[in-house]
Amino acid sequence: MADVIRTYLLLAWTWTKASAQYPGQLAMLTLGSLVVTTLDVAAIWVIFEHTRSLAGFDRTEMMFLYGTSSLSFALSDMLFGNVDRLSQHIRAGTFDTMLIRPAGAFVQMAVDQFGVHRLGRILQATAVLAVALPRLDPPWSRAWMVPLMILCGVVIFASIFALGGALQFLLTDAPEVANAFTYGGTTLTQYPLSIYAGELVRGVTFVVPLAFVNWQPALFVLNRPDPLGLPYWLRFAGPAAALALAAVAALAWRTGIRRYRSTGS
Template identity: 70%
Template sequence: MIRTYALLAWTWTRAAAQYPLSFALMTAGGLVVGGLDIAVIWVIFANTDALAGFGLTEVMFLYGASQLAFALADMLFGNVDRISQHIGAGTLDVMLIRPVSPFVQVAADRFTPHRIGRSIQAGAVLAVGLTRLDVPLGRVWMVPVMVVSGIVIFTALFTLGGALQFLLTAAPEVANAFTYGGATLTQYPLSVYDTRVVRGLTFVLPLAFVNWQPGLYVLGRPDPLGLPSWTGLLSPAAALTLAAVAALAWRAGIRRYRSTGS
């Protein structure tokens, strides 16, 4: 599976290398779009010292962690949200006649590494935030764990969005509300949202486990909802649960396609 993915991704990278100007522009575009988010944070903190109880460095840490996870998930699996195009163009049929999982084929389809620029940018924000924060060594180990869990959660969201498109081929944009919406949602401390929203993001759609719960653990801050501090350590479990749900939804989508022809 991984070998096939790497093989397809490498093939698409070589195909993309035929258009170096486009590649450079897409990389620059990704960096500028990411830069806009950072500019918004800058404008907000030019007007206030704290947003919902969190200062600039803490917001940088939370932003960097979630956006690094999102950029990597987007680079590796974001193309799954183009499944409705494959259904429309009939290219999904071509994928189904190959002895390889259609998920791997769709995910690697038109892979380009230009989003690595965005990942580096987010990683830099995370690094700056961390170095200014003085996190004790005993809790720093959680940072890579939360980034990896975040990648799994966002990948699961992309997959769920893809699965949804089997039902909504005419309106694939709905999936963006979940994928890009999830990325936007986790840019800020969840304390800005209503507690009912945060409960939903903890117990139903576990976006709180991307950077909020594990972030609170790393920062050593109490949870406004009153959940114990070890809740953040559950991120990998939450990520795997969501991934399992997404895998089932994807399989149901493929089964539906094969049994309805649309």
Template identity: 60%
Template sequence: MVRTYALLAWTWTRAAAAYPASFALMVVLGCVTAALDIAVIMVVFANTTTLAGFSRDEVLFLYGTAGLAFTICDLLVSNLDRISQHIRAGTFDTFLIRPVGAWIQIATDRFVPTRLGRVALAATVLGYSLGALDLDWRRLWMVPVMVATGVVIFSALWTLAGALQFLLTDAPEVSSAFTYGTQQLTQYPFSVYSRDLVRGVTYVLPLAFVNWQPGLYVLGRDDPFGTPGFMRFLGPAAALVLALTAGLAWRRGIRRYRSTGS
């Protein structure tokens, strides 16, 4: 499965690299676009020293961990949001008759390697924040776990959004709400949001386990909403449950699909 994905992604990468000037320009433009979110954080802290009790470097740490996980998914699986286009055009049939899983084919369809610039920028922000913060080194093992958990959670959300498009074939904004919309939530400390919203993204849609709950452990902070300490370590379990749910939804979507006959 991994080898097949890599081969398909490499095919699109070679095609993009055939035009080096365009490739480099798109990488730079991707970095500039992503840098706008960081600029917003800088503007906020140009007028205050803390945001909901968190310092600038702590916010950058939360942004970096969530941003790195999200940009990796944006690079690897974001093309799942194009399913509705294939369904409407009748081209989804071709993915089903090939000896490769439809999920892998859709994820690598028109693979965009220039999004690597966004991954590099998010990694740079995370690296800076880790260097700027005085963290307990014994807690740093959680950082790669956070990123891996975030990758699984965001991938599952993209898969769920893709599965939903088998039912709502003309609602691409649903994917954006599930993916880019949820990523916007994780850019800031959850203490800036209402208690009800935080409960929803903790117990229903487990976005809190991308960077908030484990991030509190790394930073040595108490949860302002009073959740128990063991919640800091439930990220992998929450990601597994969401991934299994997304897998089941995807399988149901495939079974529900009816060919256009083209």
């Protein structure tokens, strides 16, 4: 594991130095990422200009949900989001090159064209969370859950990226399927899940565990009952859900690698 992390950091630093050769472009891309994601906050702000609560959650609680979901996704997207570009490498034949290098194919895919500009989204989500948390002022007996839920969210989104990558060994349009659960998942979890149908909430709790990105642990932090009456222990099941999904993703990726056949290009 230490060698994997060292390799990732070395490759990420190489791409970062390459990006720094064009500081103007890098600054504009980072600023653009910051501005675009700020529009999501503006949309939530507009909603609360017309209502005092959404499914019983006030503006500050909504900002908390938004901040935790966006920060988890932004970190995962920067670290592992490039995996969803696997089909492009397969079609171009460049994935074959990765298989003969002395580094894991997943690490090479994850760090390929490492996007430092995605830091803009991370900064924006961190700022929102930094504003929301002091206003909520949860006691330390509950606040300890916040860093844990962000970590679990990163693992869950990274696992979905990996599953989407593994699916691309079979389907050329698999990135669109994965995006429904990554980009779509972060949009879903930015709002209280109680605004959605009960069947959808159960699906993202027991099938694709997006509810553990922030919803279930947020109910614990905010000391709120589950609107659907799901068991209380689910609020602490985030680490188990994240590890289970990560294990499935790892198995899917290894299966895809074993069954992969070169394009011959």
